Amino acid sequence: MSEVLLKVKHLATEFDTEQGIARALDDISFEVKAGETLGIVGESGCGKSVTSLSIMRLLPKPAGNIVNGEVNFKGQDLVNLPADDMHNIRGNRIAMIFQEPMTALNPVYRISRQLNETLALHNPGMSKDDIQQASIDMLKRVGIPAPERRMKEYPHQLSGGMRQRVMIAIALLCNPEILIADEPTTALDVTIQAQILKLLKDLQKETGMSIIFITHDLGVIAEVCDRVLVMYGGRIIEQADIFTLFDKPSHPYTRGLLNAIPRLEKPAKETLSTIPGMVPSLFDFPPGCRFQNRCEYVQTRCEQETPDLEMHGNDTHQVRCFRFKELVNL
Amino acid sequence: MTQYFIRRLLLIVPTFIGITILVFVITRFVPGGPIERMIAEAQQASMQSGGMTQSSGNGIGAATLDQDQIKQLEEYYGFDKPVLVSYWDWLVKVVHFDLGVSTRYSDPVWDTIKERLPISAFYGILTMLITYFISIPLGYMKAVRHNSHFDHVSSIVVFIGYAIPSYVVGIILLVVFASNLEWFPMGGFYGDEFEDMDSKLEQVADVFYHAALPLLAYVAGSFAVMTFMMKNSLMDNLAADYVRTAIAKGIPFKKAITRHAMRNSLIPIATHFGNNISVIIGGSFLIEKIFNIDGLGLLGYESIVERDYPIVLGVLVISAILQLFGNILSDICVAAVDPRVQFR
Numbered sequence: 082m083s084e085v086l087l088k089v090k091h092l093a094t095e096f097d098t099e100q101g102i103a104r105a106l107d108d109i110s111f112e113v114k115a116g117e118t119l120g121i122v123g124e125s126g127c128g129k130s131v132t133s134l135s136i137m138r139l140l141p142k143p144a145g146n147i148v149n150g151e152v153n154f155k156g157q158d159l160v161n162l163p164a165d166d167m168h169n170i171r172g173n174r175i176a177m178i179f180q181e182p183m184t185a186l187n188p189v190y191r192i193s194r195q196l197n198e199t200l201a202l203h204n205p206g207m208s209k210d211d212i213q214q215a216s217i218d219m220l221k222r223v224g225i226p227a228p229e230r231r232m233k234e235y236p237h238q239l240s241g242g243m244r245q246r247v248m249i250a251i252a253l254l255c256n257p258e259i260l261i262a263d264e265p266t267t268a269l270d271v272t273i274q275a276q277i278l279k280l281l282k283d284l285q286k287e288t289g290m291s292i293i294f295i296t297h298d299l300g301v302i303a304e305v306c307d308r309v310l311v312m313y314g315g316r317i318i319e320q321a322d323i324f325t326l327f328d329k330p331s332h333p334y335t336r337g338l339l340n341a342i343p344r345l346e347k348p349a350k351e352t353l354s355t356i357p358g359m360v361p362s363l364f365d366f367p368p369g370c371r372f373q374n375r376c377e378y379v380q381t382r383c384e385q386e387t388p389d390l391e392m393h394g395n396d397t398h399q400v401r402c403f404r405f406k407e408l409v410n411l
Numbered sequence: 412m413t414q415y416f417i418r419r420l421l422l423i424v425p426t427f428i429g430i431t432i433l434v435f436v437i438t439r440f441v442p443g444g445p446i447e448r449m450i451a452e453a454q455q456a457s458m459q460s461g462g463m464t465q466s467s468g469n470g471i472g473a474a475t476l477d478q479d480q481i482k483q484l485e486e487y488y489g490f491d492k493p494v495l496v497s498y499w500d501w502l503v504k505v506v507h508f509d510l511g512v513s514t515r516y517s518d519p520v521w522d523t524i525k526e527r528l529p530i531s532a533f534y535g536i537l538t539m540l541i542t543y544f545i546s547i548p549l550g551y552m553k554a555v556r557h558n559s560h561f562d563h564v565s566s567i568v569v570f571i572g573y574a575i576p577s578y579v580v581g582i583i584l585l586v587v588f589a590s591n592l593e594w595f596p597m598g599g600f601y602g603d604e605f606e607d608m609d610s611k612l613e614q615v616a617d618v619f620y621h622a623a624l625p626l627l628a629y630v631a632g633s634f635a636v637m638t639f640m641m642k643n644s645l646m647d648n649l650a651a652d653y654v655r656t657a658i659a660k661g662i663p664f665k666k667a668i669t670r671h672a673m674r675n676s677l678i679p680i681a682t683h684f685g686n687n688i689s690v691i692i693g694g695s696f697l698i699e700k701i702f703n704i705d706g707l708g709l710l711g712y713e714s715i716v717e718r719d720y721p722i723v724l725g726v727l728v729i730s731a732i733l734q735l736f737g738n739i740l741s742d743i744c745v746a747a748v749d750p751r752v753q754f755r
Contacts, residue, residue, distance in 0.1 A: 165663075172662075176660075177659040179655070179659075186656065190671075190674075235750045
């Protein structure tokens with residue numbers, strides 16, 4: 082069993098908004114082991130991005146606050162770490178790439194400056210020439226042709242895929258132990274998406290880093306992840322290794338998601354199955370199970386008590402549902 | 412880029428002709444003109460002198476200018492020719508740096524303007540510098556401490572300054588600090604003893620001593636727009652993805668602002684920069700009037716009232732040219748701070 086790098090325990094994050102306090106994350110616990118890829122999947126607003134921002138302490142201030150729990154990174158609790166120590170971890174030991182490569186780079190500075198800056202920050206002793214060379218090498222590694230020329234260009238001169246490669250290059254400059262990829266391919270077209278996913282896998286093989294991969298796309302999850310967390314309404318509702326999740330989805334929500342994927346072997350023009358209803362807003366969640374109003378197996382108990390995340394079968398599979406055991410046979 | 416600016420420079424010519432021709436034609440059609448004003452003045456003069464020298468007996472005849480004299484005057488100022496012809500004459504003279512002669516002072520227009528220009532420029536440039544020096548840091552602090560007490564209180568102060576017309580601010584300052592407290596002089600560009608002062612330093616101090624109140628009146632209303640432009644633009648940029656990227660790289664928040672967000676926030680300010688040029692020179696005739704400053708604003712206003720068209724057109728030429736170059740300067744500023752801007 083490989084070493085556990087990151088241990089998130091009972092993490093809860095709230096947003097102070099004009100309509101009141103919104104609990105965006107509730108009792109989030111999971112682990113990231115060295116070298117593995119953990120997927121976090123869920124629909125918009127389920128808290129997957131907030132999870133990553135909470136780990137990095139990048140929540141929009143002053144509205145977003147971690148109110149409970151810990152994020153243990155190799156023995157250090159990141160939630161209570163002094164700001165200066167946090168600066169040394171960000172971009173250096175835990176790096177992050179974002180959804181929108183179009184806006185994630187500063188439009189008024191050259192690529193070289195945006196790369197070199199990170200290296201200079203975390204390696205104060207490094208000479209300017211070495212930094213420049215290291216940046217060029219990194220651009221080469223992420224598959225950017227003619228890196229010397231690209232270094233002199235501005236972000237608007239690069240395509241979306243190129244920019245995401247530059248973002249990945251920036252993130253990997255300092256050899257981070259964990260890379261958080263927050264929907265890195267969502268804004269890209271499918272062929273570029275496949276290239277970026279392959280690149281991330283190859284780089285992971287080279288460096289041995291762990292990846293937390295956030296997406297709403299189960300197809301992407303299937304391609305890159307070792308383990309998956311499924312989130313709904315700010316909670317983890319199912320956690321499993323990739324094969325178990327796709328073979329034996331146990332939470333009604335996960336089953337609904339997988340059923341909603343159109344399949345080649347099914348007859349064409351059949352109506353796609355969907356999960357009825359909408360996600361309630363963070364202020365309107367009912368007590369008890371948050372999925373109750375959209376669940377076809379709902380019982381009175383689901384409306385009164387919150388189910389725990391329970392072990393199911395093998396030791397990596399956990400489900401937050403009172404009825405998952407009966408559902409296996411349905 | 413160079414090509415673009417050359418084209419912009421060439422475009423100044425037709426724009427300039429358009430502006431001046433419009434004003435020139437208007438001056439022809441407004442009732443009353445320099446000749447009528449002279450006739451009226453002559454009438455007044457002769458009635459006064461006529462009252463005293465009635466015995467000499469040439470009464471009514473000398474009361475007005477005779478037809479020959481009027482014709483001479485019309486010829487002299489070009490009123491005898493069709494509008495476009497005399498516009499052409501005027502334009503040819505302007506191209507040779509001759510703005511004509513004031514109908515009121517009989518001085519060359521350029522000399523009159525040259526006398527006033529440094530005074531207006533002094534106030535204009537200082538006002539602009541002070542405005543930038545207040546607005547940019549203030550906007551920065553307001554954005555960083557958005558919704559704090561500091562933010563609210565400074566907003567109130569800024570809006571009060573913005574809401575009160577500058578001439579009212581001027582009058583209040585004059586009454587309180589010059590008249591009641593007697594801390595500052597009542598007006599003028601410098602004091603009566605200016606010529607007798609021994610050192611340059613003393614003279615400079617005297618000018619600033621006189622400039623304090625009018626500058627305050629100018630500045631009070633001017634930094635609201637700039638401060639809020641700075642604040643809002645910085646707030647937008649603070650929420651931008653690339654600032655989050657910068658922090659995710661490990662850059663501390665404060666440095667992420669100064670290194671990354673600031674330059675992007677200055678783009679709208681830069682767009683504004685060139686427009687200031689004409690404002691610099693224009694000045695406010697009300698403030699100049701209140702503080703008894705002989706600037707261009709007052710000159711322009713008085714010459715319109717007195718139908719001193721050569722001066723009106725002269726001031727127009729100067730401000731039109733400045734405005735036109737100011738626009739190009741704005742473009743250069745924007746291109747300097749924003750690499751995405753590509754002028755073709």
